[in-house]
Amino acid sequence: MNSNISLAFQACRREKRPALITYTVAGDNTKNNSLKILNKISKYADILELGFPHNTPIADGGQIQGSSHRALKKGIKLKDVFQIVKKFKKKNPAKPLILMGYYNVIYQSGENNFLKDCSLSGVDGLIIVDLPYPENHEFAKKCKKKSINFIQLLSPTTSKERMKKIIRDSHDMIYYISMLSTTGGKLKISPKEILKNYNKIKRINPKKNLVIGFGITDKTISALKSANGLVVGSLLCKTIANSLKMGQNPVTKLDKVVYNLKKKIL
Amino acid sequence: MSLKIRRNIPLIDQHDKNFMYGGKFGGNFIPETLKKPLDDLTKLFAKLRKDKKFLKERDLYFKDYVGSPTPFIKLENLTDYLGGAQVYAKVVSEANGGAHKIYGATVHCLIAKKAGKKYIIGDTGAGYAGKMLSMAAKKFGLKCKIFMGAKDIKRQRPNVEAIKKNGAEIVPVTTGSQTLVDAVSECMRYWVSNCDTTHMCVGSTVGPNIFIKICAWSTAQISRELIVQVKEEFGKIPNKLKLINCVGGGSSAAGFWNEFINTSAEFIGVEAGGPKNSKLHAAPLTFGSKIGILHGAAQYVIQDKEGQIGSTESISAGLDYPGISPLHCFLKDSKRASYTSASDEEALEAYKLVSRLENISPSLEPSHAFAEAIKLAPKLKPFEVIIVNSCGDSLKDKDIIKQKLGSYVR
Ligand SMILES: Cc1ncc(COP(=O)(O)O)c(C=O)c1O
Numbered sequence: 001m002n003s004n005i006s007l008a009f010q011a012c013r014r015e016k017r018p019a020l021i022t023y024t025v026a027g028d029n030t031k032n033n034s035l036k037i038l039n040k041i042s043k044y045a046d047i048l049e050l051g052f053p054h055n056t057p058i059a060d061g062g063q064i065q066g067s068s069h070r071a072l073k074k075g076i077k078l079k080d081v082f083q084i085v086k087k088f089k090k091k092n093p094a095k096p097l098i099l100m101g102y103y104n105v106i107y108q109s110g111e112n113n114f115l116k117d118c119s120l121s122g123v124d125g126l127i128i129v130d131l132p133y134p135e136n137h138e139f140a141k142k143c144k145k146k147s148i149n150f151i152q153l154l155s156p157t158t159s160k161e162r163m164k165k166i167i168r169d170s171h172d173m174i175y176y177i178s179m180l181s182t183t184g185g186k187l188k189i190s191p192k193e194i195l196k197n198y199n200k201i202k203r204i205n206p207k208k209n210l211v212i213g214f215g216i217t218d219k220t221i222s223a224l225k226s227a228n229g230l231v232v233g234s235l236l237c238k239t240i241a242n243s244l245k246m247g248q249n250p251v252t253k254l255d256k257v258v259y260n261l262k263k264k265i266l
Numbered sequence: 267m268s269l270k271i272r273r274n275i276p277l278i279d280q281h282d283k284n285f286m287y288g289g290k291f292g293g294n295f296i297p298e299t300l301k302k303p304l305d306d307l308t309k310l311f312a313k314l315r316k317d318k319k320f321l322k323e324r325d326l327y328f329k330d331y332v333g334s335p336t337p338f339i340k341l342e343n344l345t346d347y348l349g350g351a352q353v354y355a356k357v358v359s360e361a362n363g364g365a366h367k368i369y370g371a372t373v374h375c376l377i378a379k380k381a382g383k384k385y386i387i388g389d390t391g392a393g394y395a396g397k398m399l400s401m402a403a404k405k406f407g408l409k410c411k412i413f414m415g416a417k418d419i420k421r422q423r424p425n426v427e428a429i430k431k432n433g434a435e436i437v438p439v440t441t442g443s444q445t446l447v448d449a450v451s452e453c454m455r456y457w458v459s460n461c462d463t464t465h466m467c468v469g470s471t472v473g474p475n476i477f478i479k480i481c482a483w484s485t486a487q488i489s490r491e492l493i494v495q496v497k498e499e500f501g502k503i504p505n506k507l508k509l510i511n512c513v514g515g516g517s518s519a520a521g522f523w524n525e526f527i528n529t530s531a532e533f534i535g536v537e538a539g540g541p542k543n544s545k546l547h548a549a550p551l552t553f554g555s556k557i558g559i560l561h562g563a564a565q566y567v568i569q570d571k572e573g574q575i576g577s578t579e580s581i582s583a584g585l586d587y588p589g590i591s592p593l594h595c596f597l598k599d600s601k602r603a604s605y606t607s608a609s610d611e612e613a614l615e616a617y618k619l620v621s622r623l624e625n626i627s628p629s630l631e632p633s634h635a636f637a638e639a640i641k642l643a644p645k646l647k648p649f650e651v652i653i654v655n656s657c658g659d660s661l662k663d664k665d666i667i668k669q670k671l672g673s674y675v676r
Contacts, residue, residue: 055442056560056575058454059297065441078572103295104559108573130295130562135284157302157461180299181459 004096004124005149006172008046009209009228017265018225019046021211022258023100023233025067026050026084027076028240033251034071038088040255042095044262047173048088049127049231052081052101059129061184063234066241078109082121089122098125098151111139115146125149127175133166144171151175154201167205175231176201178214184234187215191223198227218257222264232261269600277520277527277593278479285475286564288599291592294474296562300454303461308476310381315483324376328487331405332368335491336360338499338653343623344643351508351646353639354499356492357626358518359659363398365629366518366657367469369484371398375406377480378465385460387411388467389453391418391446391514392584392631393425394658395469400434408465410434413453417444418583424662443577446514446587450561470515471591474562478591485521488655493525496653506650507531508642511657512634513605514538514548514584516591518657523603532604534642535594536634538580539607546579548586551598551605560589566598581610581666582630584658608637614670616640617660627676629658630666 002010012019022045026034038048053068053076060068085097099118106114106128118126126148131139133152140150152170154163155177167174178194179187187194194212202210212224213231224230236254243253269288272280286293294304314320328334337357345353358366371388378386386408390396396412403410412429416438419426429436437456442448450468457466468477471485496503509526511519513535523533537549547553550566558567560575568576568588580586597603608616616636621627628636635654643652660667664674 054574056447056451058451058561059299059458060455069441072574102559102573104569104573104575106573107559107564108556108569108571129297130559132294132296132298132301135293135295153298155297155299155301157299159302162301177299180462182455185459 003147003149003172004094005047006209007094008096012046012229018227019211019229020044020262020265021047021049021229021231022236023049023051023231024236025053025064025071026081027053027071027074028067028237029070029244029250030074031076031080031084035084035087036251037254038084039091040251041258042092044258047096047098047229049098049100049233050081050085052078052099052105054102054105057102059182061182061234063184063237063241067237078105082117085123086121093122096124097122098127098149099123100127101129103128103131111142115142115148118148119146123148125151125173127151127153133169137169140169149173153177156180156197163201164204167208170208173209173211176210176212178212178216181214183214185215187220191220195224195226218261218264221261225265230265269596271527271600271602273528277524278482280596281475287592287596290557291565291595292475292478292563294562295559295564296474297458299458300461300474304474304476307381311377311476311480314377314380324373327372327376328369332362332372333360334487335495338492338495341624344620347623348640348643350643350648351650351652352648353643354651354653355626355656356488356522356653358488358655358657359626359628363394363401364659365394365398366485366488366521367394367398368402369487369521370469370481370517371395371402371467373480373484374399374465374467375402375408378408379406381465383408383463383465385409385411385464386467387413387453387456387464389413389446389449389469391415391449391469391586392582392629392658393418393422393429393662394584396434396436397425397428397432399467400429400432403434404432411437413437413439413449413456415443415445415449416440418446418449421666422583422662423665445578445583447575454561470517471520471593472515472561472563472589478563478593481517482520482524482593485517486524488518488521489523489525492522492653503529503531504651505530508534508652510534510536510635510639510652511655512536512585512631513590513594514587514631516594518655520591520593522655527602533597533602534638535603535605536638537605537607538582538585538634539609540579542609542611544579546577547607548578548580548588549607550588550590551594552607563592565589565592565595581613582634584631585634606638608634612637614667617667618671621660621675626656627660628656629660630663631658632656
């Protein structure tokens with residue numbers, strides 16, 4: 001059976017456009033608002049990534065750190081994250097939702113427990129920032145058994161040999177990190193350069209859905225639209241931070257920003 | 267179940283193929299981007315530590331630049347005062363720069379040169395790791411950036427001044443608790459973005475496996491010297507010998523104990539217990555914290571049920587860290603070492619007593635170790651020997667001491 005994630009990619013392929021993938025943090029700036037945000041932006045986004053916050057992130061830039069901080073300050077707990085997912089999936093059962101975060105949260109919950117909660121709430125996939133290949137091999141297998149996509153990451157530092165192995169071990173989606181950076185860095189290399197690397201990876205296995213993330217904004221997204229999917233995160237976190245600063249409603253603001261992003265890749 | 271230390275294998279090499287000590291501590295929980303730089307560094311270090319020329323170079327720098335051996339002295343007055351075991355100190359604070367952090371800093375700069383890197387970065391809490399890295403970087407012609415929590419910048423002025431004077435850039439870290447834990451995170455994040463041009467030095471035996479190894483391999487110089495000095499002093503290794511060391515991340519303790527692993531010497535690690543009436547502390551081993559992942563490695567770490575890293579409190583910036591080296595988790599669970607803690611107040615008292623009676627004046631970190639020695643010595647017999655690693659000098663803490671005690675005497 002095809003996963004929601006592969007179905008989403010298939011639909012985008014038919015429309016000859018990349019999948020728009022958003023990243024927001026559960027509980028930013030409140031539990032309710034983050035659910036409302038998901039409901040709103042799912043009109044335009046093809047796949048939603050939802051961060052479960054950690055207070056010692058070693059690969060996130062300032063914007064996502066800020067989002068996580070706001071969520072944690074409001075007391076978000078893992079059970080709240082699953083509540084948000086559950087409520088969202090009840091309304092939007094076919095829309096793929098991917099949880100993203102750091103391994104310690106899973107470790108404390110217990111891998112099996114965590115995966116059970118994922119299944120019960122309807123999580124479609126997982127991105128674990130600090131559980132690289134091959135250390136993730138066993139956990140990825142567990143995910144597969146539960147029909148949860150484990151999403152492998154590739155980076156500009158990943159050797160070709162390693163890429164081949166990772167791609168062989170991958171499920172329905174692979175995430176290519178565009179440049180040497182934490183999340184939210186400025187694009188250090190041109191979209192053209194990124195696509196050149198991207199296409200090299202695609203050639204290893206053209207059938208795999210390969211998405212690009214890190215540093216993508218409304219300014220750069222259209223130049224990258226030949227990819228299978230594009231992830232925008234820090235821009236959204238920044239939008240929430242700015243709207244809070246200006247006393248505006250983050251939900252309506254995000255709705256607009258994501259609508260705009262979508263327009264740029266059609 | 268108790269873990270086993272295998273004989274004839276160096277402590278740092280006791281890990282399995284996943285780089286885990288005792289199957290559960292350490293590892294490399296890192297973003298994909300760092301896999302290759304860590305792999306490269308691992309290979310380079312494996313080669314260098316077998317390279318006779320490199321070892322000769324290291325030894326020469328340890329001798330002429332760091333100053334080797336550091337003194338091993340009997341604390342006659344303290345021994346008389348306590349009236350029990352004989353108390354000695356290994357005065358590592360006599361090393362160039364004033365603390366054991368010089369060993370790791372020197373080795374990291376040597377490695378950075380071999381790797382062809384022009385930039386070097388590092389974290390610091392007490393400011394010693396930063397001071398030493400900036401010193402060594404200057405000597406080796408590397409451009410240096412030091413990440414330091416804003417709270418620590420305020421409380422460790424003298425070392426901050428030294429870092430600046432050495433021409434390094436200090437990056438104040440204003441996230442989280444603004445202490446060492448945040449400095450390490452920020453330094454690692456910077457490395458994720460700049461690993462192609464920049465070498466990273468982790469200031470203690472924490473972080474991804476290779477950093478634990480390089481750090482402990484470097485500080486092992488302390489016990490290489492000490493074991494010779496002990497044999498000279500006593501004719502052999504005393505049957506009843508206790509080696510007491512403070513532990514923050516655990517680099518000085520690992521180096522102090524390394525050569526004694528296969529002897530009968532008893533190892534006691536002293537963590538920061540925090541203020542007497544506070545719930546906060548920095549003593550994950552003493553107070554039974556659970557295993558979690560911090561800075562890329564599995565270890566006992568102060569955290570909540572959800573895996574969020576917990577707040578800590580200690581008068582000593584160098585010990586104010588929620589985690590502890592996987593090496594020490596391994597030593598604890600294999601029962602080779604035992605761990606306890608000293609409170610802020612006990613450390614201050616120990617600083618006062620040692621500074622009053624002796625010619626040395628330990629900083630607040632080793633004062634935690636002295637506090638334990640002061641507790642133990644009166645209960646022991648005169649043929650028993652305690653050695654404390656005096657790995658830092660109180661000068662860097664003069665502001666805190668003045669504020670707490672009204673005056674500062676060295
Ligand atoms: C003098 C001194 N002792 C001890 C420590 C604690 O670190 P470690 O446990 O790695 O030796 C520090 C750290 O900054 C220090 O400066």
